[in-house]
Amino acid sequence: MLKPPEHQVAGHRAQDGQLGPLVDGCGIFYKPLQGDGRGDAEVAFYTSLFSHPAVPPHILSFFPGFHGTLVLPASDASGPRPHLALDDLLAGLRSPSLVDLKIGGRTWPPDCPEDYFQKCIVKDRESTSVALGFRVSGVQIQDPAGTDAFWRPSRAAVRRYMVEDVRRVLRQFVSANPPSPDQKPDCALASAVYGGTDGVLAQLMKLKAWFEEQALFHFYSASVLLVYEKDAAVAAAGQQAGKSSGVRVKLVDFAHVMEGQGVIDHNFLGGLCSLIKFMSDVLNDP
Amino acid sequence: MLKPPEHQVAGHRAQDGQLGPLVDGCGIFYKPLQGDGRGDAEVAFYTSLFSHPAVPPHILSFFPGFHGTLVLPASDASGPRPHLALDDLLAGLRSPSLVDLKIGGRTWPPDCPEDYFQKCIVKDRESTSVALGFRVSGVQIQDPAGTDAFWRPSRAAVRRYMVEDVRRVLRQFVSANPPSPDQKPDCALASAVYGGTDGVLAQLMKLKAWFEEQALFHFYSASVLLVYEKDAAVAAAGQQAGKSSGVRVKLVDFAHVMEGQGVIDHNFLGGLCSLIKFMSDVLNDP
Missing domain, CATH: 3.30.470.160 (Inositol polyphosphate kinase)
Known part of the structure; x- marks a missing residue:
């Protein structure tokens, strides 16, 4: 059951038919790829970061875990769209x-x-x-x-x-x-x-x-x-x-x-x- | 005997009738005050820096020593003009x-x-x-x-x-x-x-x-x-x-x-x- 994140203070919001991120309630945050190259740039960065031998593990822990991309129905009902699958940084927090x-x-x-x-x-x-x-x-x-x-x-x-x-x-x-x-x-x-x-x-x-x-x-x-x-x-x-x-x-x-x-x-x-x-x-x- | 500094790689130069700094050959560098407020701003900074109790002595040594201002004939022959009197940072160096x-x-x-x-x-x-x-x-x-x-x-x-x-x-x-x-x-x-x-x-x-x-x-x-x-x-x-x-x-x-x-x-x-x-x-x- 994907839904808009309950707590979000910046960025595009998946509400009122807008395009925005979704969470699955089990710890994964899905961020829709922007169509103008920015989405691809972000995927390329995550891929490079987590495969680069010169980035130490204690630095990787400052970044959301990256689980690839997944095509999902977009929150603005525009149809299927690739999403970045990332750790939900607010998972497990109530308030x-x-x-x-x-x-x-x-x-x-x-x-x-x-x-x-x-x-x-x-x-x-x-x-x-x-x-x-x-x-x-x-x-x-x-x-x-x-x-x-x-x-x-x-x-x-x-x-x-x-x-x-x-x-x-x-x-x-x-x-x-x-x-x-x-x-x-x-x-x-x-x-x-x-x-x-x-x-x-x-x-x-x-x-x-x-x-x-x-x-x-x-x-x-x-x-x-x-x-x-x-x-x-x-x-x-x-x-x-x-x-x-x-x-x-x-x-x-x-x-x-x-x-x-x-x-x-x-x-x-x-x-x-x-x-x-x-x-x-x-x-x-x- | 004031003359243009022998070694100068940036800033206005006192040559060919231009306005620029002068040195006395005894360790003092005279920098003409620009008339548009920049000169006054630089004097105010030096005065504030060398009188501020929060600036530690080992930091002051990164700055040219400041000896006040002096009215001197300007290098562009435009007449007397106030100059900042500073340590000549190249004093004693031949090459x-x-x-x-x-x-x-x-x-x-x-x-x-x-x-x-x-x-x-x-x-x-x-x-x-x-x-x-x-x-x-x-x-x-x-x-x-x-x-x-x-x-x-x-x-x-x-x-x-x-x-x-x-x-x-x-x-x-x-x-x-x-x-x-x-x-x-x-x-x-x-x-x-x-x-x-x-x-x-x-x-x-x-x-x-x-x-x-x-x-x-x-x-x-x-x-x-x-x-x-x-x-x-x-x-x-x-x-x-x-x-x-x-x-x-x-x-x-x-x-x-x-x-x-x-x-x-x-x-x-x-x-x-x-x-x-x-x-x-x-x-x-x-």
């Missing part, structure tokens, strides 16, 4: 809080068509990408009161985020008090989610070390996805000796990955370092 | 080899006027800045035969450099054989100049550590300047236990420095990491 962060001050590759460059540079300048090296593509935070409700700003609101909004959202993401114009985020879960030996910061540092060296792939318009469940984080925050919050740190969206040609991805790396600094600031001044 | 590397995939600040953005983005895309995170602004290499001659490509040639040209120049810069289309650079001086405990790579790593943390300044259109003398490098290369080649690693050109406003300079940092990777490649595969 995930998640944030999608598009990394890089620049979302366009060096040798792209002029119309694509123009489209991207406008968005990069209007959003926080240029100033900050990354932007929020979407976010949902579980209601701190423990209900099944989520705080999820509209796409239009997220698109208008300035640097201070991003700072606030990254604090709100690990707070136990509800978002409010009158109250600062308390960052009660910061050390459980961002800190610790397997928290977000430690995982991003591993990714950074790889990006300082790897000259295989350049990731344009790709995102870091952070996912955790409040219950597990609250339990971890209550422990003395750093119980894991189970936070998941994944890279997603590879329709615009290019070959590195012996040069590091300085654009992604710079944005990643900026994100790391933002999270360190939350941890050091909660 | 310096030098390369000026403009750092950052982007040379324009986020909130710049549209015409400045358009001018910069064209240059960034046409040069290696976008692809590589830095570009060569100028280079001169002492004739390996030991004469007083230099190999210095024209500005037009440097402007046309693609990624492979930059790679070749960074190898040629530390080679003992002359530049030639038929012969690869031998990289004989790579370990003396790029390697070692006070070589270029070690110094750039210190700079990188600062850029991962500092959110005070964003350096647009600034350069890393590398300077060494072949004699000292050859002597160092002949030693067993890493004698210093005396290479100088400096940051220059701060007319477009902006306040960081709590965000790291991900653009400069990314380019710096790319340069570090290029130099590591030369060291690991000379």
Whole structure:
């Protein structure tokens, strides 16, 4: 029984007859291939990534598992269409809080068509990408009161985020008090989610070390996805000796990955370092 | 007795009645203030940098010493004009080899006027800045035969450099054989100049550590300047236990420095990491 994912904060959505991803409820996420070459590019990337001898296993674990492609009825009723079969990164989670962060001050590759460059540079300048090296593509935070409700700003609101909004959202993401114009985020879960030996910061540092060296792939318009469940984080925050919050740190969206040609991805790396600094600031001044 | 610097590979030159920098032969470099606000911006940066309590002393040593401003007759005979008084970074060197590397995939600040953005983005895309995170602004290499001659490509040639040209120049810069289309650079001086405990790579790593943390300044259109003398490098290369080649690693050109406003300079940092990777490649595969 395929259906649209319950929790999705960015990208095309399979609802109201639109084309979008589907999940099977058993751990697989089916992403329809875009017809303009982007879908093929993403398949080629996954194939190359998982067969490349120079990519270490601890780096592969940052990517969704790849299970090939499968022709399925598309969610927009346009008929059969090939889909990427990937691990469902939210499998097993009832009420995930998640944030999608598009990394890089620049979302366009060096040798792209002029119309694509123009489209991207406008968005990069209007959003926080240029100033900050990354932007929020979407976010949902579980209601701190423990209900099944989520705080999820509209796409239009997220698109208008300035640097201070991003700072606030990254604090709100690990707070136990509800978002409010009158109250600062308390960052009660910061050390459980961002800190610790397997928290977000430690995982991003591993990714950074790889990006300082790897000259295989350049990731344009790709995102870091952070996912955790409040219950597990609250339990971890209550422990003395750093119980894991189970936070998941994944890279997603590879329709615009290019070959590195012996040069590091300085654009992604710079944005990643900026994100790391933002999270360190939350941890050091909660 | 003020005169134009003997060795200058980038920037405006005080020759043929043009406005440019002057040196006094006693260790001071006088840089005329541009009238359009850029000069004032550079003075403000130097003043702020050398008075800021959060900038550590080992980082200040990457910058030319600053001795205030002085009104001097301009080199274009336009009359008296304020000049920045800075340390002459080539003082005491008879035959310096030098390369000026403009750092950052982007040379324009986020909130710049549209015409400045358009001018910069064209240059960034046409040069290696976008692809590589830095570009060569100028280079001169002492004739390996030991004469007083230099190999210095024209500005037009440097402007046309693609990624492979930059790679070749960074190898040629530390080679003992002359530049030639038929012969690869031998990289004989790579370990003396790029390697070692006070070589270029070690110094750039210190700079990188600062850029991962500092959110005070964003350096647009600034350069890393590398300077060494072949004699000292050859002597160092002949030693067993890493004698210093005396290479100088400096940051220059701060007319477009902006306040960081709590965000790291991900653009400069990314380019710096790319340069570090290029130099590591030369060291690991000379």
